[in-house]
Structure formats: structure tokens, C-alpha cells
Amino acid sequence: MNRGPDERPAATDRGSVPSPREARRDESGPRHASERRPGGQHARGQRLPSLVALALIAVLCAAGLAYLALRFTGLVRVFFSEASLSVFLGVVTLAFGFWVLRRIRPVRDPALDASLVAVAWGLTAATAGGVVANAALGAIWNKSLGLPFSEVWGAALSAPLNEEVLKLGGIVLVAVAFPAAVRGPVDGFVIGSLVGLGFEVTENFVYSMNAVVQAGGTGGLVPVVQTHILRVGLAGLGSHWAMSAVAGTAVGLLAAAAWRPGPRRAVGAALLVLLAMGLHWLVDSPLFGSVLGVMIEVAVVFLTTMAVYFTVRHVHRRRVRGALASEGTALGMRRSAAVALANRHGRGRELGRVAAPERPVVERRQEQMLAIAEDRAVRHTP
Amino acid sequence: MAEATEEGPRAYRRGPRSNWVPLGAAAAAIALLVVAWPLVNALLPGSESVPSGEPVPVGSASGYRATLTFPQEGWYLDTGASQAGLIYRFHRGPVELTLNAVTPVTSPPPTPEELWDGMREIVRAGEASARLGGPEAISTRDGDEGLTGVLESRHQRGAAVVYPSPDGRLAVEMTLAGREATMADLTAVADVVRSVSFVREEA
Numbered sequence A: 001m002n003r004g005p006d007e008r009p010a011a012t013d014r015g016s017v018p019s020p021r022e023a024r025r026d027e028s029g030p031r032h033a034s035e036r037r038p039g040g041q042h043a044r045g046q047r048l049p050s051l052v053a054l055a056l057i058a059v060l061c062a063a064g065l066a067y068l069a070l071r072f073t074g075l076v077r078v079f080f081s082e083a084s085l086s087v088f089l090g091v092v093t094l095a096f097g098f099w100v101l102r103r104i105r106p107v108r109d110p111a112l113d114a115s116l117v118a119v120a121w122g123l124t125a126a127t128a129g130g131v132v133a134n135a136a137l138g139a140i141w142n143k144s145l146g147l148p149f150s151e152v153w154g155a156a157l158s159a160p161l162n163e164e165v166l167k168l169g170g171i172v173l174v175a176v177a178f179p180a181a182v183r184g185p186v187d188g189f190v191i192g193s194l195v196g197l198g199f200e201v202t203e204n205f206v207y208s209m210n211a212v213v214q215a216g217g218t219g220g221l222v223p224v225v226q227t228h229i230l231r232v233g234l235a236g237l238g239s240h241w242a243m244s245a246v247a248g249t250a251v252g253l254l255a256a257a258a259w260r261p262g263p264r265r266a267v268g269a270a271l272l273v274l275l276a277m278g279l280h281w282l283v284d285s286p287l288f289g290s291v292l293g294v295m296i297e298v299a300v301v302f303l304t305t306m307a308v309y310f311t312v313r314h315v316h317r318r319r320v321r322g323a324l325a326s327e328g329t330a331l332g333m334r335r336s337a338a339v340a341l342a343n344r345h346g347r348g349r350e351l352g353r354v355a356a357p358e359r360p361v362v363e364r365r366q367e368q369m370l371a372i373a374e375d376r377a378v379r380h381t382p
Numbered sequence B: 001m002a003e004a005t006e007e008g009p010r011a012y013r014r015g016p017r018s019n020w021v022p023l024g025a026a027a028a029a030i031a032l033l034v035v036a037w038p039l040v041n042a043l044l045p046g047s048e049s050v051p052s053g054e055p056v057p058v059g060s061a062s063g064y065r066a067t068l069t070f071p072q073e074g075w076y077l078d079t080g081a082s083q084a085g086l087i088y089r090f091h092r093g094p095v096e097l098t099l100n101a102v103t104p105v106t107s108p109p110p111t112p113e114e115l116w117d118g119m120r121e122i123v124r125a126g127e128a129s130a131r132l133g134g135p136e137a138i139s140t141r142d143g144d145e146g147l148t149g150v151l152e153s154r155h156q157r158g159a160a161v162v163y164p165s166p167d168g169r170l171a172v173e174m175t176l177a178g179r180e181a182t183m184a185d186l187t188a189v190a191d192v193v194r195s196v197s198f199v200r201e202e203a
Helices: A047-078 A080-103 A112-145 A147-177 A185-214 A222-234 A240-256 A263-284 A291-331 A335-342 A344-352 A356-380 B007-014 B020-043 B112-126 B183-188 B190-194
Strands: B047-050 B055-061 B064-069 B075-078 B087-092 B095-102 B136-139 B145-152 B157-164 B171-177 B196-200
Touching: A047 A080, A047 A112, A047 A147, A047 A185, A047 B020, A047 B112, A080 A112, A080 A185, A080 A222, A112 A147, A112 A185, A112 B020, A147 A185, A147 A240, A147 A263, A147 B020, A185 A222, A185 A240, A185 A291, A222 A291, A240 A263, A240 A291, A263 A291, A291 A335, A291 A356, A335 A344, A335 A356, A344 A356, B055 B095, B095 B112, B112 B145, B112 B157, B112 B171, B136 B190, B145 B171, B157 B183, B157 B190, B171 B190, B183 B190
Parallel strands: none
Antiparallel strands: B047 B075, B055 B064, B064 B196, B075 B087, B087 B095, B095 B171, B136 B145, B145 B157, B157 B171
């Protein structure tokens, strides 16, 4: 039984999704309607900044990659096996992290293009900028505070500022380049975490090559493996992805207000950025030097990040469910069937209830209905 | 995650802010960090005098602390280019002394010959044309034994030295060279590479 795409199913049809084109539009909630359009199209005034942001990202990523290549060519040439293993472990970390972090976005995956650009920024531009800025600021601390003090506190005084701002800058650029992909705190969280993931992977490579030098070139692959065990296995849960997710949530808050936040939102965003820097400071501070100390740091960073995540996730899911319920009512769908579309599992279950030949059409309608529901949810985001 | 519903209408009345604003702010912040810090760093004086006869701590590991004592006056520590506990760059006129504190990770620790081979690779990674000659035995003034050899590259010629600590868990690797340095300059300070000491640290 195949229906035409515009043919409305009976309200009692299980799993069916009527065409959302017939849905009544909720006129009560839209804010900043002038700059958002359903389906992720660029609104007037967004296209040129978006293109410029994309071009800037491309140029800075290329420059960052070139700088890193220049800086590490000698080490890679001489310690090729060590570098190859490090790259391999980095690719594994990246693939797993990319899958997990895109998967944790509630309702549906983030846009693939924005996700890839976010990771690319973290992998290249942010890391290269971090190497330059950290080296310069570290030298400033050496000169002004002395080598012994800098040895202990240098990282904690440099990295939280330099690295968090460089990653944050990238998240903002991605938000401007892909305005439809970063529309609220949930998007900011996920895009931020992807920028942090890319940063982490390149930083792991840098650290592992430094460890090879630190071992006097005598350790073979051991320093590389040790570095990854420590930085991914032990400290991975509380690393760059987490801090940048917190900072990215701030970007999402600002993007949701069309970059013109009220005082409360501006303060909230600033506090989130400061929180990300504070977490980074905690990780780099010499206060917790033992393995137990590192585990405590990781736990603090991870649990704080999860608190932010579950807050924005709860708010977003509640709004999407509300929008789906109202959309479903307008279409004559059962409320439970409409609300079930708010998560991947529910959509799969509903899809399983329709005949196989109809699934592609129903799936398309689910996507359309979700797009409208998320648009509504975002427009309701204060 | 403030749900400040009262903010929306106000923002709506004022209208959305142009996307140029966040774009400009992000670009400015990035540029500031990668340009401003190097500029400030370049403006600060980068070296400090190291008095002769006073041991300079250059690294520690596994219960040993390594120090370097300059026999001559006129040495300077390049603080901006050094990293405490890892790498120290000194200069005296055209002569440059680079010291790396190395902490091997393998067990048993590497032999002096293995340390030399590793150093050969690290030197080559830093400068593609750099080569270390066959090593000869050398010892510090305190009697700790190590290896030394000629360092040659397209741009400079000098000496390389490696000393493992008594337990082998720490090593000091040095190169003494300089692009503008003559053999006379190098010979005048050659004994600096024998002034390394390993001191057992108190628990």
C-alpha cells in the first residue's frame, strides 16, 4: 500500500507520519524569525559572513597544518615508526570520539559538514596556534617569573587561556559558517566537543613525539604507547573534548540569541567559558600530581561536563517533544507517536511499524517533521 | 543554561546582531594570541648571566639531580628558549651550549652506546645535515663516565657529549657548537662539557 507523499494517513495509523507541510505553524513562539529558516537555509545577511568564516577556517586550517608539518617533519623523518604508531592511535581515537560525540546529540546527529569542519579546526588551526601562543607565553613566564616557577606553574598559566580561546574562536567561526548547525546550547556543546576532540588528537601526537625526544630516542615505541595510555586511557574522559564542550555551550547560548544576548544570557555564557578555563587550569595545575590526583581531576572535569550536558539535553528534548506533540496534534497523530520521534530509537520503532515499501517515504516525513520541531524548539530558546 | 524568557522579546525588538560581530571577535581573539604573545616575548630581554663556579640544576629523575657548573665567566642562559628540567640553551659569545635532560623509559635503562645512537637520531631530526662522529670515552670531573664525539653539519662544527647518571635513569646530553664560532672559541670553553655532576637527592 503506497500513498502519495501528500496523502495524509489516518490518525490511528501506527508509525505513520503525515506530511508536515500541512501542519499549522505555531505563531506564538518565534523569535529572531528574521534570521532563521526551517531546513537550515541561510537567512538574509548570513550568507556573506558565513562564506567569509568558512574561507577563514580553510586558510587558518591550511596554515596550521603547514606549520605543524614544518615543525615535525624532522622528527617524523627520523622516528617514522613512532610517528606512524602515534598517527594510527590518533586516527582510532578520532574515529571513536567522532562517532560517540555526534551520537550524544539528543534528537538527531549534528550536521556532518559542520562536524567535520569543527574537527579539522581542532586538528590543525587550534593546535598550531596553541603551539605558537604557548611557546611565546611560556617564554614570557620564564623571563618574568624565572625557570623554576615556570616549570611548576607555566602550563597552568598558559594553556587554559591560549588553548581554550583558540578552540573557542574556532567554535564561533563554525557557528557563523554553519548557522543552521549551531542554533542552541546543545549544538554548541557537540560542536565544541568535536573541536576539542580534534585538538586532543593532534596534541597527543605532539606529546608522544616530545616523549620520544624526552626518552633520548632510546625507547622505541614505548613512549608513544605510554603517552596514549595516559592521555586517552587515563585522562581521556576529562580532556579537551569536555572543556570545549562546556565553552561551546556558551557559543550555542549566544547563537540562539542571534549574538545579541541579554544580561543573564551574556553572564551565563561568560561563566561557561570561565568554567571551561577553570577546568583546564585544574588539569594543568601541579596541585594533583599523583595518579590518584589525575583521576580526581578527570572525574571533576567529566562530571562537570556531564552536568552541563544533561541540563542542555533535558531542556532541548523537552522543547522538541513539546513541538512534536503540538505538530502531531495538528496533523491528527497520536501524541505518543509524535513524541516518540524525539529520539533515534523511537523513530526506528515507529518506522518498524509501517510496511517496508513505505519506510523511505515515512522516514523522509519523520525528518521533515523533526526539522520543523527542532526549528520551533530553537526559536523558543530564549 | 538560563531560561530567561524575558530576554527574547527584548532581543527581538533590537533585532539580531550581524554575524560579522562574532566573526570579527573570534578572528581578533585568535590573532591576538598568536601575534601578541610572540611580540611581547620579543620585547623582553631573553638571557640572564650565569655566574661561574655555581652549580645550575638542569634536571632530575629517579633520585638523582644533575647540575652544570661553568668554569668560565661570560655564560648566559637563554631563558626564553629553555624549559626547566628539559632543555637549557646557554651561550658565550658565538658559542652555543644546548643541554637536554633525558629520562629513558625502558628497563633495563639504555647503555651509553644506545644513548649515543638515540642522540644521533635526535640531532639529525633537528637538522637534517647534522651528523655525530664515532664516540670516544669521556668522564666528568666527578668521574662519571660518558661518550663524546664530533658534531658536524652544513652550518656548524662542534662536540656532542652524553653522560648517564649512575643508575642510568637520567642522562645529560649536550652539544657545544655555534654557527659563528671558531675552533679557538670552542677550544676555550671545551672543559665545560666535563663539569656535569649527578647528585643523589634526599628522599
